[in-house]
Amino acid sequence: MAADETVAGFLDGLASEQPTPGGGGAAAISGAMGAALVSMVCNLTIGKKKYAEVEAEMTEARARSEALRRQLTGMIAEDVAAFTAVMAAYGLPKGSDAEKEARRAAIQGALREATDVPLACARACRAVIDLCEGVARQGNLNVISDAGVAVLSAQAGLRSAALNVLVNARAMEDRAFAQERLAELDRLLAGADALTERVYDVVRAKLT
Amino acid sequence: MAADETVAGFLDGLASEQPTPGGGGAAAISGAMGAALVSMVCNLTIGKKKYAEVEAEMTEARARSEALRRQLTGMIAEDVAAFTAVMAAYGLPKGSDAEKEARRAAIQGALREATDVPLACARACRAVIDLCEGVARQGNLNVISDAGVAVLSAQAGLRSAALNVLVNARAMEDRAFAQERLAELDRLLAGADALTERVYDVVRAKLT
Numbered sequence: 001m002a003a004d005e006t007v008a009g010f011l012d013g014l015a016s017e018q019p020t021p022g023g024g025g026a027a028a029i030s031g032a033m034g035a036a037l038v039s040m041v042c043n044l045t046i047g048k049k050k051y052a053e054v055e056a057e058m059t060e061a062r063a064r065s066e067a068l069r070r071q072l073t074g075m076i077a078e079d080v081a082a083f084t085a086v087m088a089a090y091g092l093p094k095g096s097d098a099e100k101e102a103r104r105a106a107i108q109g110a111l112r113e114a115t116d117v118p119l120a121c122a123r124a125c126r127a128v129i130d131l132c133e134g135v136a137r138q139g140n141l142n143v144i145s146d147a148g149v150a151v152l153s154a155q156a157g158l159r160s161a162a163l164n165v166l167v168n169a170r171a172m173e174d175r176a177f178a179q180e181r182l183a184e185l186d187r188l189l190a191g192a193d194a195l196t197e198r199v200y201d202v203v204r205a206k207l208t
Numbered sequence: 209m210a211a212d213e214t215v216a217g218f219l220d221g222l223a224s225e226q227p228t229p230g231g232g233g234a235a236a237i238s239g240a241m242g243a244a245l246v247s248m249v250c251n252l253t254i255g256k257k258k259y260a261e262v263e264a265e266m267t268e269a270r271a272r273s274e275a276l277r278r279q280l281t282g283m284i285a286e287d288v289a290a291f292t293a294v295m296a297a298y299g300l301p302k303g304s305d306a307e308k309e310a311r312r313a314a315i316q317g318a319l320r321e322a323t324d325v326p327l328a329c330a331r332a333c334r335a336v337i338d339l340c341e342g343v344a345r346q347g348n349l350n351v352i353s354d355a356g357v358a359v360l361s362a363q364a365g366l367r368s369a370a371l372n373v374l375v376n377a378r379a380m381e382d383r384a385f386a387q388e389r390l391a392e393l394d395r396l397l398a399g400a401d402a403l404t405e406r407v408y409d410v411v412r413a414k415l416t
Contacts (some may be wrong), residue, residue, distance in 0.1 A: 007218055008211035008281060011240050015247035015277060022248065023357030026241045030361060032219050033234045039223035040230065069223060073216060145375045149231030149368040153238060156364035159408070160357040166415045167353045200367070207374045 002077035019087060024079035024118055027160035028072050031125040034154030035069035037146045038062075038131050041139040054138040061131050068124050068131075072157070075121050079164075082117045085110040086168075104173075111172050115181050118164035125158035126188045129195055136202045148203035155196040162189060210285035227295060232287035232326055235368035236280050239333040242362030243277035245354045246270070246339050249347040262346040269339050276332050276339075280365070283329050287372075290325045293318040294376075312381075319380050323389050326372035333366035334396045337403055344410045356411035363404040370397060 005013070010029075013021050042062035045051045051058070089106035093099045129151055136147040165185050169178040213221070218237075221229050250270035253259045259266070297314035301307045337359055344355040373393050377386040 003216035003219070004214050006212050006214055007237065007284065010215055011211070011244045011277060011281060014241060014244035015251070015274070017248070017251035019351075022351070023245060023354040026245060026357050026361055029215065029241065030238065030364065033222060033237065036219045036222035037231060037234060040225070043223070043225035066223070069219060073219060076215065143227075143230070145371040146231040148371045149234050152364040152367050153234055156238065156360040160360050163353040163356045163411065163415065166412070170415065203371065204374070207371065207378065 002080070003073045020080040020083050021076070022079075022083065023160055024083065024121070024164045025076045027118065027125070027157045027164065028075035028079060028121050029157075030153045030160060031121060031128060031157030032069050032072035032076075034125065034128040034132075034150045034152075034157060035065045035072055037150035037153065038065035038128060038135050039069065041135050041143050041147050041150070044143050045138070045140040048140060051138070051140060057134060057138060061135055065128065065131055068128055071124050072121065072128075075117060075124075078117050079121075082110070082114040086114050107171075108173055111168050112174075112177065115165055115168040115172065115178070118161040118168070119181050119185060121161035122158050122165060122185060122188045125154045125161060126192055128154035129158065129192055129199075132199045133195065133202070136199045141206060144203055144206050148200055151196050151199040151203075155192065158188065158192055210288070211281045228288040228291050229284070230287075230291065231368055232291065232329070232372045233284045235326065235333070235365045235372065236283035236287060236329050237365075238361045238368060239329060239336060239365030240277050240280035240284075242333065242336040242340075242358045242360075242365060243273045243280055245358035245361065246273035246336060246343050247277065249343050249351050249355050249358070252351050253346070253348040256348060259346070259348060265342060265346060269343055273336065273339055276336055279332050280329065280336075283325060283332075286325050287329075290318070290322040294322050315379075316381055319376050320382075320385065323373055323376040323380065323386070326369040326376070327389055327393060329369040330366050330373060330393060330396045333362045333369060334400055336362035337366065337400055337407075340407045341403065341410070344407045349414060352411055352414050356408055359404050359407040359411075363400065366396065366400055 039062050042058045045058045089110040092103040094103050132151040139147055169181055172178040247270050250266045253266045297318040300311040302311050340359040377389055380386040
C-alpha cells in the first residue's frame with residue numbers, strides 16, 4: 001500500500017483486519033490533504049489582480065505546502081514499512097538465549113523507526129497548521145472555506161500521529177531516546193489546538 | 209474524480225487550481241477514514257476469546273461503520289457533481305430578463321444540492337464519532353490508538369463539512385430551507401467536540 005493505490009482500495013485496507021495500513025497512514029493522508037488544500041488556496045490567489053499585494057506570501061506558502069505534501073504522501077508507505085518491520089521483529093524465534101537477545105534488539109531497532117516516522121508526520125502536520133493562518137487571512141475569499149478544511153485536516157493528522165508516537169515510544173527500552181521524542185512531540189502539540197481554533201474562527205467570520 | 213482515483217491523484221487534484229475536488233471531498237475522505245478505522249478495530253476484536261463479552265456490540269458497531277463508510281466514500285463524487293452543477297449554473301447566459309431568471313433558478317436549485325451533500329456528510333461523520341466511544345472503551349487494546357485516530361478523522365470531517373454547508377446556505381434565497389439546514393447542522397455539531405475529547409482521553413489513558 002502506498003499513494004498509488006486507489007482511495008477506495010486504501011479505505012478497504014484500512015477497514016480490514018490486516019494490521020496495515022492503519023492509523024499512521026490515515027494521519028499522513030490527513031496531513032497531506034491539509035497541505036494540498038493550502039496549495040489550492042494559494043493557486044487560486046496567485047495571479048489574481050485583486051490579490052496582487054499578497055502574491056509573494058502566497059508563492060512562498062505554496063512552495064512550503066507542496067514540499068510538505070510530498071513528504072506526507074511518502075509517509076503513507078513509510079508508515080506501512082515501519083509497522084511491518086516491528087511485526088516481523090516480534091515474529092522472530094525466541095528459543096535460545098541468543099535468539100531472544102537478537103529478537104529483543106530487532107524489536108528495539110524497529111521501534112525507533114516506528115517512533116520516528118509518526119514524529120516526522122507530526123512535525124510536517126504542525127508546519128501545515130502554521131501555514132494556514134496567513135492563507136486564511138490573505139487567501140482568495142471565494143475558496144476560504146478550503147483554508148478552514150486545511151487546518152482541520154492538518155490538526156487531525158498531528159493529533160493522530162501523536163497517538164502513534166506514544167504507542168511506540170512506550171515500548172522502547174532506550175528511555176533517553178523515547179523521552180527526547182516525547183519532548184519534541186510536546187513542543188509540536190503546544191498551541192496547535194488554539195491556533196487551529198483561531199484559523200477556524202477567521203474562516204467562519206468570513207463566511208457569515 | 210471519485211474513489212477509484214489513486215490517493216496521489218486525488219491529492220494532486222486537491223492541490224491544483226481546479227475547483228474540484230475541494231474541501232468537500234477532503235471532508236468525505238476524513239469521515240470515511242474514521243469509519244474504516246472503527247471497522248478495523250471491530251475486525252480485530254471480533255472472534256478474539258479475550259473480547260468475547262463485547263462481540264455483539266462490536267459486530268453491531270461494524271455493521272454501522274461499514275454502512276457509513278460506503279455512504280462517505282460515495283460522497284467524494286457527489287461533492288464534485290454538486291459543486292460542478294453550481295459552477296455550471298453560474299456560467300449560464302444572463303443577457304435577457306428570461307435568461308437572468310432561468311440562471312437564478314438554476315443557481316438556487318444547484319445550491320440546494322450543494323448544501324444537502326455536505327450536510328449528509330456532516331450527519332455521517334457525527335454518526336462515526338458517536339460509534340467511537342464504545343469502540344475505544346471495549347475494543348482490542350492492541351489497536352486502541354486506531355480508535356483515537358478514527359474519532360479525530362471523523363471530527364475533522366464533521367467540522368469541514370460544516371464549513372461547506374455554511375458556504376452554500378448563505379447564498380440561498382430560500383431562507384426557510386437554509387435555516388432548516390443550519391439548524392440541523394447546529395444539532396450535529398452540538399457536543400461533538402466534547403465527545404471527541406472524551407474518546408481521545410480514553411485512548412490516551414490506555415496508552416500511558
